[in-house]
Amino acid sequence: MRFERSCREVTRLVLESQDRELPLADRLALQIHWRICDGCTKFKSQTDLMREAMKRWRSYRDE
Amino acid sequence: MSEFARQVETLRPQLLRYARSQLRNDAWAEDAVSDTLLAALEKPQSFGGQSQLKTWLVGILKHKVIDQLRRHTREATVLCDDDETDIDELLFAADGHWRDQPQDWGNPEACLGQRQFFEVLEACMEKLPATQGRVFMMREWLELGTEEICKELSITSTNLWVLLHRARLRLRDCLQQSWFASVSRTN
Numbered sequence: 001m002r003f004e005r006s007c008r009e010v011t012r013l014v015l016e017s018q019d020r021e022l023p024l025a026d027r028l029a030l031q032i033h034w035r036i037c038d039g040c041t042k043f044k045s046q047t048d049l050m051r052e053a054m055k056r057w058r059s060y061r062d063e
Numbered sequence: 064m065s066e067f068a069r070q071v072e073t074l075r076p077q078l079l080r081y082a083r084s085q086l087r088n089d090a091w092a093e094d095a096v097s098d099t100l101l102a103a104l105e106k107p108q109s110f111g112g113q114s115q116l117k118t119w120l121v122g123i124l125k126h127k128v129i130d131q132l133r134r135h136t137r138e139a140t141v142l143c144d145d146d147e148t149d150i151d152e153l154l155f156a157a158d159g160h161w162r163d164q165p166q167d168w169g170n171p172e173a174c175l176g177q178r179q180f181f182e183v184l185e186a187c188m189e190k191l192p193a194t195q196g197r198v199f200m201m202r203e204w205l206e207l208g209t210e211e212i213c214k215e216l217s218i219t220s221t222n223l224w225v226l227l228h229r230a231r232l233r234l235r236d237c238l239q240q241s242w243f244a245s246v247s248r249t250n
Contacts, residue, residue: 008151011232015231019227039164054203063117
């Protein structure tokens, strides 16, 4: 099994993980990639922040 | 006009803003809000008063908005040039590496605690191309699952993944430019 992914592929997977659960092989590939790639690690944090922001936006909007 | 009707009516502008942000079409938004207010005034007894009036109305609006999307499926899924732009080409070099490295957005609480941040976030959502915006809002505001969105809009899952992918990348880019770039400048 090949676990090497480009930053472009990793980005696609991170965004897809917002809307579906990724297969184990993809999740492992992400873990491996994040260990060596600072840019994609930052992108992951940005995505987490956006997810939390949308969650709070929903609750403050619908109240 | 009853006191209840008056209270419902005062919430109309807010409901209209919500409907517009989801539907991206003024006429459809007007219809969704009219249907909502009509349903509310016909059955005031179903508002138990346990929740706030606005919460109850928004709940009805979400159904009426989906009705509008169903009714206008074809027009709602037309892709404009902006929807079609392949953002990946702008972000990544041919070898799949970032052209510009993503920046550190810092401690999330620093922005999530500020009202202005959410104003910028809403402005960035408004700026999404129409069809991307509709799909993104269906996911994030209506909280529909991906299969449900495909069914309501009669689009393939491939189309949906591309639209969500591009919408999220655009939103990120807008937040970077409109919020985080200026925050790091002032720090």
